[in-house]
Amino acid sequence: MIVYGIPNCNTVKKARTWLEENGFNAEFHDFKKKGITPEKLNEWCNVFGWEQVLNKKGTTWRALSLEVQQRVADQKNAVEVLLQHTSAIKRPVIEVDGKPVLISFNEAQYAAVLK
Template structure:
């Protein structure tokens, strides 16, 4: 399968010390993709961007309930998340609770998390 690494604008959103982000960045580099990295710990993330991702993937997918950040939140915070607006509010306060990485191409969110087969299929 021939991949198309010549996208004009590809951004990978995440945090640099996340193992899943590291795997995705390595895969992209090894397959010739030149993606800009957006560290949302340093550069932040907007409610608008989170809402865009939620429309594409669903808020339940964007909010990482399997990670240590989610598990470290108090039960009152966890129980307050019932829909997209409440999930976005929590992710804005605790951006490590965002599932990562998110890959955008030409301003459109295409991928979330990392799965080599999925990346190859979507980015061909």
């Protein structure tokens, strides 16, 4: 299991705590330090939809120029923006056996999918 995110994100902290308390041993991938590939972002977009992977509620998105925001109308443009602004990736993303299975944190969803 791999948890993708950034360590100071409250949602990532909640997810990691829940995983630990429920006996899951997860590797952590800090995409601020280790980066993220366009292939990985496209894989997540193919599973969850680019609209889910792009966090439009966060401060990173709101800080982008209106021109950049308006350019994001499809997966290709979303991935380009996310590669430049990794903090706009909704997090965490949980992969099990190399497959993305969860995005964000919802305790009931985690319990249903992982137990």
